[in-house]
Amino acid sequence: MAEFMIAAAIFVLAMVALGLARILWGPSDADRIMAAQLLGTGGVATLLLLGEAMSVPAAVDVALILALLAAFVSVAFVKGVASSEADGA
């Protein structure tokens, strides 16, 4: 079972890494933040799978914190867009 979990974790991580090409291509900042959002969710899934495969219960706590921080990244992005538009930039 552990081998399957690790294989699934590697697959999810590879998918997320492919999605990061969107950060390079853009074209808008919203597209880039979407790829970062996918990295956050994929990271949570990878952590949960690896924690189960390697019997590390603390990985669930790390996944919880990563989910929280990934949410704050996007909130900071939206706040930044709103304030830069208020400046007339």
Added chain:
Amino acid sequence: MTLALDGLTILAVCAGAFFFLAGTVGLLRFPDPLSRLHALTKADNLGLGLIVLGLLFQAGGLLAALKLIGVWLLALLAGASISQLIARTARPGGPPA
């Protein structure tokens, strides 16, 4: 019994991994930001949800299972509100006043 639970885990985790595949392909191939956001939320909600469901069958106890569900609920709540916020900035014509 263990074999059946392992089978359910493999099924659910494979389905979740498939949704991550679909989300990545959508994010790379869809033509405009709003449809890309649609693909992303599938990976966010269903991909992570199915992987959590698969891991629930392997969870050692009630506390561990509840914690896994808590991670998913947090991702759901964050994903839903953030998709709204990103869609606001991504929509043509800029964010509404």
